[in-house]
Amino acid sequence: MKRLHLYIIKSFIGPFFVTLVISLFVLLMQFLWVYLDELVGKGLEISVILEFIVYTMAMLMTNALPLAMLLASIMTFGDLGENNELLAMKAAGISLYRIMKPVIVLSIFLSIGSFYFYNNVIPISYKKLIALMSSIRQLRPEIIVKEGVFSNDIDNYSIKVGKKSDNGNMLYDIMIYDHTEDKGNTTVTIADSGTMKITKDKKYMILNLFTGRTYSEMQPRDRQKMTFPSRTDEFKEQSIFTVLQGMELERKDESVFRNQNRALNNSQIIYFVDSLGRELERQRIANALMLSYISPLNTGIFKLTRKDTLKLPEIKLVRYSDVDSIMTKSTAQERTNIINAALNSARNNARAIQQSDEMIVTSVRSLNRFGIEWHKKYTFAVACLVFLFIGAPLGALIRKGGLGMPLVISVLLFIFYWIITTTGEKFSRESVASLWQGVWFSTFIFLPAGIFLTYKAANDSVVFNVGAWVDFFKKIFKSKKEKEKENQDKLLQ
Numbered sequence: 001m002k003r004l005h006l007y008i009i010k011s012f013i014g015p016f017f018v019t020l021v022i023s024l025f026v027l028l029m030q031f032l033w034v035y036l037d038e039l040v041g042k043g044l045e046i047s048v049i050l051e052f053i054v055y056t057m058a059m060l061m062t063n064a065l066p067l068a069m070l071l072a073s074i075m076t077f078g079d080l081g082e083n084n085e086l087l088a089m090k091a092a093g094i095s096l097y098r099i100m101k102p103v104i105v106l107s108i109f110l111s112i113g114s115f116y117f118y119n120n121v122i123p124i125s126y127k128k129l130i131a132l133m134s135s136i137r138q139l140r141p142e143i144i145v146k147e148g149v150f151s152n153d154i155d156n157y158s159i160k161v162g163k164k165s166d167n168g169n170m171l172y173d174i175m176i177y178d179h180t181e182d183k184g185n186t187t188v189t190i191a192d193s194g195t196m197k198i199t200k201d202k203k204y205m206i207l208n209l210f211t212g213r214t215y216s217e218m219q220p221r222d223r224q225k226m227t228f229p230s231r232t233d234e235f236k237e238q239s240i241f242t243v244l245q246g247m248e249l250e251r252k253d254e255s256v257f258r259n260q261n262r263a264l265n266n267s268q269i270i271y272f273v274d275s276l277g278r279e280l281e282r283q284r285i286a287n288a289l290m291l292s293y294i295s296p297l298n299t300g301i302f303k304l305t306r307k308d309t310l311k312l313p314e315i316k317l318v319r320y321s322d323v324d325s326i327m328t329k330s331t332a333q334e335r336t337n338i339i340n341a342a343l344n345s346a347r348n349n350a351r352a353i354q355q356s357d358e359m360i361v362t363s364v365r366s367l368n369r370f371g372i373e374w375h376k377k378y379t380f381a382v383a384c385l386v387f388l389f390i391g392a393p394l395g396a397l398i399r400k401g402g403l404g405m406p407l408v409i410s411v412l413l414f415i416f417y418w419i420i421t422t423t424g425e426k427f428s429r430e431s432v433a434s435l436w437q438g439v440w441f442s443t444f445i446f447l448p449a450g451i452f453l454t455y456k457a458a459n460d461s462v463v464f465n466v467g468a469w470v471d472f473f474k475k476i477f478k479s480k481k482e483k484e485k486e487n488q489d490k491l492l493q
Contacts, residue, residue, distance in 0.1 A: 004094070005102040011080065012103050016072035023064035023071070024057055031056055038137055048132075055129035062118050066383040066417075069107065071410040073391030076103075079401025086396055096458040100392050107388045115381035119265045126262045127254040135251050145171065145196065154205060154242060156180040169195060174209060176240070186217040191238070207240040214238075261373040269374045273367060280363045368429045375439035376425075382443055383417075389450030393457035417442050 032039070032053075039049070080086045089099055145151050150160045157180075162173025171194050178187040191212030198205050218229040257263055264272065330338065390413065398405060420442040428438030 004089070004099075008076075008099060009102050009106060012072060012076045012106070015075040016068055019071040019075070020064055020068035023067045024060060027060040027064055028053065028057060031060065035133070038133070044136070048136075052129070052132055052136075055125045055132065058121060058125035059129060062114060062122065062380045065110065065114050066380065066387050067410065067414050069110065069384045070387035070391040070413060071406055073103065073388050074395040074398075074406035074410060075401055075403070077392045077395030078398055078406055079395075081396050081399030082401045086399075090460075096393070096396065096454070100388075100454075103388060103392065104385075107385050111381040111384045114384055115377055118377045118380060123263045123265055123268075126260070127257050130257045130260070130263075131252045131254045134257075157240075157242065171196060174212070176207075176209075187214065189214045189238075203243065205240075205242050207242075209235070209238045209240070211236055212238070261369045264370075264373070266374055266377060269370050273370050273374070276363065276367045276370065280360065280367060284360060364431060365429055368431065368435065371435040372425050372428055372439055375435055379421075379439055379443055383446075386443060386446050386450055387413075389454050390446060393450070393453035396457040397453070417446060420445060 039052070077086070080089075086096075086099070090096070145159060145161050145164070147161055147163055150158050152158050156178070158177040160175045161171045164171055172192065174189075174191040174194050176189040176191075177185050178189065179185075181187075189209065189212060191209035193211070194207060194209040196205065196207050212235060214233045214235070216231045216233075218231060259272070261269070391410070394409060395401075395406065398409070400406065421439075424433070424438040424441035426438075427433040427441075428435045432438075433441075
């Protein structure tokens with residue numbers, strides 16, 4: 001039996017690592033495609049790009065593990081079924097459960113490792129990735145001068161080049177507008193040719209111009225005559241030296257992002273949820289107080305007898321004022337002032353209550369995000385085990401190995417799983433469903449499906465036979481006449 005278990009594990013390990021690499025590559029390409037515009041054209045060093053890829057792969061590992069488990073289990077047991085090895089094992093009296101036992105043990109260890117990785121490694125990778133992405137976003141793109149188009153990448157200068165050499169070192173028909181004095185297009189330089197170089201530290205740019213002129217509009221001496229004198233300077237060689245800002249990568253401090261939900265492990269999330277819960281309770285109490293305080297003129301009719309941030313303060317009626325009598329005794333101007341004051345106070349109170357409600361909704365969503373992240377660390381770990389109980393029986397039933405059919409089935413199932421998971425998280429975030437209902441909703445659907453498939457595969461039941469399913473549904477939806485006829489036939493017999 002030990003040899004059989006080792007054989008099953010060896011048959012599973014190879015496809016698992018291959019599919020894990022494929023899954024990581026596909027997910028990485030999808031991630032890079034989304035953020036491609038923020039990476040291209042900024043002159044990033046190879047080390048920075050590799051660092052970005054490593055952090056991204058760490059973030060995607062939790063998604064790749066369940067997908068690799070599903071695909072590898074289908075491939076392994078499909079290959080065993082296609083080569084009639086499963087049939088031989090069952091003929092020898094070995095049940096499917098005993099055949100799956102070593103892979104189940106391996107999947108449990110992978111689930112535990114996935115939870116540890118999600119809880120301890122991903123928060124660190126997330127902080128580093130977000131800090132790096134934020135630094136890259138603030139990095140200005142490299143200065144790329146195109147032919148016939150004005151480029152404004154250089155601070156205080158606008159440059160147009162008529163033609164560039166094949167190697168891009170020489171520029172011809174150069175026109176430069178100088179905006180250093182912020183007076184508009186009052187100074188323009190035209191040169192036959194030139195070169196542009198950026199220092200290695202990307203802090204300075206040196207533009208060498210050859211054979212050209214500089215036209216400058218001067219301030220008029222007499223503003224009433226509206227005449228603008230100009231000056232022309234010719235040169236054979238001229239250099240423009242300017243400082244470049246935002247061209248080098250300035251790394252942000254990772255501690256700035258330490259309070260985001262994905263940057264925390266579960267123990268830290270519990271602490272933040274407790275703090276956010278107390279703050280939310282204070283906001284709700286403040287909102288309840290505004291709703292209870294209904295004195296528009298602020299005349300001290302209501303008085304707080306005690307203050308407590310965690311309990312709703314009692315409101316005691318100190319004195320009663322007869323509004324009708326006050327309005328009757330008041331003059332017309334006083335009545336107008338009272339009504340206007342009451343309307344202004346009511347509008348202010350309504351606005352304050354609306355703002356308080358919006359703050360409460362925002363706080364609840366933030367609280368839900370932390371709760372969702374806490375649950376997700378467990379759901380993604382359990383997903384490795386759930387997908388094993390789906391993939392292994394599916395492979396045994398379809399009896400197809402390789403990457404063809406298993407890949408199609410795995411991708412479709414994982415997309416379906418991802419859609420359900422995303423929908424459930426959205427319901428939990430918007431408080432439509434509780435946290436555990438929304439986050440665990442996909443597990444509640446796929447786990448029974450896995451148990452059902454495992455039971456069918458263990459009993460060699462026909463699951464993918466269309467005719468069998470047609471007969472099954474015909475028996476369920478039989479017409480009354482057919483049922484009566486069957487009953488009469490039974491009575492006659």
